[in-house]
Amino acid sequence: MTTPTAEITLRRPDDWHLHLRDGEMLKGVIGDTSRHFARAIIMPNLVPPVVTTSDARAYRDRILAALPAGDRFEPLMTLYLTEHTSADDVEEGKKSGLITAVKLYPAGATTNSHGGVRDIEKAMPVLERMAKIGLPLCVHGEVTTPEVDIFDREAVFIDTVLDPLRRRLPELKVTMEHVTTSDGIDYISSAEKNLAGSITTHHLIINRNAILVGGIKPHYYCLPVAKRESHRLALRKAATSGDARFFLGTDSAPHVDPLKECACGCAGIYTSINTMSCLAHVFEEEDSLDRLEAFASLNGPAWYGLAPNEERMTLVRQLEPVAYPAKIETGAGPVTVFDPMFPLHWAVAG
Ligand code: NCD
Numbered sequence: 499m500t501t502p503t504a505e506i507t508l509r510r511p512d513d514w515h516l517h518l519r520d521g522e523m524l525k526g527v528i529g530d531t532s533r534h535f536a537r538a539i540i541m542p543n544l545v546p547p548v549v550t551t552s553d554a555r556a557y558r559d560r561i562l563a564a565l566p567a568g569d570r571f572e573p574l575m576t577l578y579l580t581e582h583t584s585a586d587d588v589e590e591g592k593k594s595g596l597i598t599a600v601k602l603y604p605a606g607a608t609t610n611s612h613g614g615v616r617d618i619e620k621a622m623p624v625l626e627r628m629a630k631i632g633l634p635l636c637v638h639g640e641v642t643t644p645e646v647d648i649f650d651r652e653a654v655f656i657d658t659v660l661d662p663l664r665r666r667l668p669e670l671k672v673t674m675e676h677v678t679t680s681d682g683i684d685y686i687s688s689a690e691k692n693l694a695g696s697i698t699t700h701h702l703i704i705n706r707n708a709i710l711v712g713g714i715k716p717h718y719y720c721l722p723v724a725k726r727e728s729h730r731l732a733l734r735k736a737a738t739s740g741d742a743r744f745f746l747g748t749d750s751a752p753h754v755d756p757l758k759e760c761a762c763g764c765a766g767i768y769t770s771i772n773t774m775s776c777l778a779h780v781f782e783e784e785d786s787l788d789r790l791e792a793f794a795s796l797n798g799p800a801w802y803g804l805a806p807n808e809e810r811m812t813l814v815r816q817l818e819p820v821a822y823p824a825k826i827e828t829g830a831g832p833v834t835v836f837d838p839m840f841p842l843h844w845a846v847a848g
């Protein structure tokens with residue numbers, strides 16, 4: 499038996515940055531999202547990537563087919579921007595209501611990003627069209643220049659790519675995804691319009707020590723890589739501030755354990771299953787439980803021009819920790835669940 503010690507109710511949350519993958523992995527992970535989240539922005543970095551509106555339509559159908567019976571969940575589709583993307587196809591995707599955003603991966607920045615953009619000049623016609631029709635650009639904000647230290651890649655991206663792009667196309671709506679630095683937070687906070695940022699669950703909880711102290715810990719490795727503690731504190735402050743420019747994007751990114759626990763492990767942390775428990779813990783620590791709804795359920799839809807969900811979710815704090823599995827089993831193999839390294843006492847009711 500569990501003993502409730504507190505509870506909060508919020509509108510059902512959404513996840514504004516999610517990797518669902520495909521095939522057996524998709525079937526294995528989607529229920530962890532649809533159990534708690536009404537909608538999610540679905541990342542297009544499949545192999546091969548989701549490049550055209552017709553790719554996105556087919557992928558959406560596969561996602562809906564994999565949903566557990568009875569779950570209501572709306573996948574919000576994105577297109578993977580390449581140097582050959584057609585502006586007309588992008589516009590068609592938006593007009594048909596299928597496409598919510600276009601994703602910019604600098605080539606080589608992260609998992610399955612080799613087909614991304616090398617020369618932003620080549621993507622300008624599409625970006626200009628997006629600015630015109632009001633379609634947001636989701637950005638993986640890291641440069642890939644080999645000379646730039648991996649811990650500096652976000653800050654350098656802001657100065658050398660993002661800021662020049664926004665000056666050139668001020669009408670383009672840009673979501674800076676998975677912000678990991680105080681530089682990112684400051685940049686977003688200083689923007690007057692057309693810029694917002696998503697923050698992951700794990701970047702509110704871990705700093706880079708989690709990856710490197712006491713042995714190398716592949717299940718804390720993701721991209722952008724977690725930074726030093728001062729950055730984590732800046733992220734926490736922004737997420738719990740209530741500022742409408744910041745919202746949840748879990749970046750839950752499942753990889754099977756053998757692909758993480760090896761000499762060249764993949765980047766990605768799997769958090770869909772315990773994100774809401776983790777967030778309630780963080781917001782309670784920051785004395786901001788009353789702002790969890792803004793972060794997880796209100797600011798994201800407002801930014802993307804959608805109504806917040808009408809359904810409610812209740813979180814209950816119980817004396818006994820919530821038992822989450824250490825791993826989930828999928829048809830593709832086992833996937834380790836994010837361990838926040840503290841017991842989780844907030845449970846999603848029902
Ligand atoms: C993501 C993945 O595995 O697809 N990995 C990650 O570490 N976040 C890609 C990404 O969003 O960078």
Ligand code: ZN
Binds near residue numbers: 515749751
């Ligand atoms: Zn991601």
